[in-house]
Amino acid sequence: MQEDVKIKLGISIGDLNGIGCEVVLKTFEDSRMLDFCTPVIFASNKTIGFQQKQLNLNIKYNGVQEASKAIDGKVNVVNVWKEVPNVKFGEATEEGGKYALKSLRAAVDALKKDDIDALVTAPVNKNNIQTEDFRFPGHTDFLEQELEGESLMFMVTEGLKVGLLTDHLAVKDVSSAINPILIRSKVRTIEKSLRMDFGIRAPKVALLGINPHSGDNGVIGKEDDEVLRPVIEEMANARHLVFGPYSADSFFGSDNYKNFDAILAAYHDQGLIPFKTLSFGKGVNFTAGLSKVRTSPDHGTAYEIAGQGKADHSSFREAVFTAISIVENRREYLELTENPLKPQRARR
Structure with a gap:
């Protein structure tokens, strides 16, 4: 793989009524993050635009219909839905769970197809995300069903x-x-x-x-x-x-x-x-043991501060860097174990 090809990092947006969008957008408000990866957010242009306006953020993003079309050097948004969800910051609503699940399913599908190299999940509410065909206590159990390992x-x-x-x-x-x-x-x-x-x-x-x-x-x-x-x-x-x-x-x-x-x-x-x-x-939070890489921050939806611009994005940013590091480590590990006698170039 060429060294100038950046890791495509998929991001599921989490509960729209929580701090998920906020920590994602704050992380990539720093344009230097684009030197490390190509972010692919699974939501919609209108949803991201609404969240930016509410949180007084200003991030340029590129709308795409599928993750494979993501462009390096830009924050990419896959338009998973066309309608405008009803956002009620700080409330655990059925609609909040519905769109969190739509984002997650689209992101995992892209991960399985190798359209993205890793997934970082923003927090969901384990109660309102439940549906007839989604009966899991969290991301980990769902991902074990969907991915190998x-x-x-x-x-x-x-x-x-x-x-x-x-x-x-x-x-x-x-x-x-x-x-x-x-x-x-x-x-x-x-x-x-x-x-x-x-x-x-x-x-x-x-x-x-x-x-x-x-x-x-x-x-x-x-x-x-x-x-x-x-x-x-x-x-x-x-x-x-x-x-x-x-x-x-x-x-x-x-x-x-x-x-x-x-x-x-x-x-x-x-x-x-x-x-x-x-x-x-x-x-x-890293889901180890699976064929694909998934990380998340160590906090929940934090409804009590949602929509107020107070959320600390440090843990989400760490989740991004950890996902990138693990993808790189796995690639090197596979090279070493698949070709044990092949001379390896020393790390710089």
Whole structure:
């Protein structure tokens, strides 16, 4: 591939009543971003024009009918719909979910056809996006259905990476959902991602305990001793650099996390509360394990500030840079692994 061909970055616009459009537009208000990628927003010219006017932004954009027609050096908008949606900033409406889903489906279709190289998703409302044919608790599960591979919710920054054994699952169902097959699968997925997507040759992974104090030798639950420990020991014997289970309450506060390339948490809040506490505004949600690259910011629709021009676009911008980096890392990884004996040009 020629070095002057920029990565085409697809963007689903999220809930129009939230801050999705705002963080997208603020990110590309800086024209220097066009040096790194060619953005392709899945919405409509009228929708983007309306949002710009409401938010007092001024970004020149190029309307196209399909992502394959996107032009380098410009912010491109694929016209997914012709009508003008009724935007009610700060409200969770059925219409807001309808157009978020239209944007997402169009973007994923372009991703599957290789019309875009990666996807960055703006936040959706998990309730109003539900339809008869869309019954998913979030982007991750939908993307696993649409793309090849086994998904892993992977929250990443430069110095902290947290994956989840279970993601959008009720706490009461967590322990019964964790079994040896799931643990092995998630560990292998996180190891492969660290190698392929982040260039870490020998990744070290820590697993957090399911119960408080990792069960305290069975006093507070037997799952850690009966499910987690045997699999960790088995994988360690097979030369995987896997360690644990660690008591989650002290793991992050003691800075133990810095000794590992990634941490695998048992459930959503166990991993995301410390991650967002340490990295909020810089964190990125990456769907690892799939054939295509998808990232998103580490926040939601933020209805309480929608339409007011107050949204911080730092996390969305990080999601853009992370997607670009992962695409480049994957391309280099594939070159190295497909042609292991071929001399490689040194990185500049």
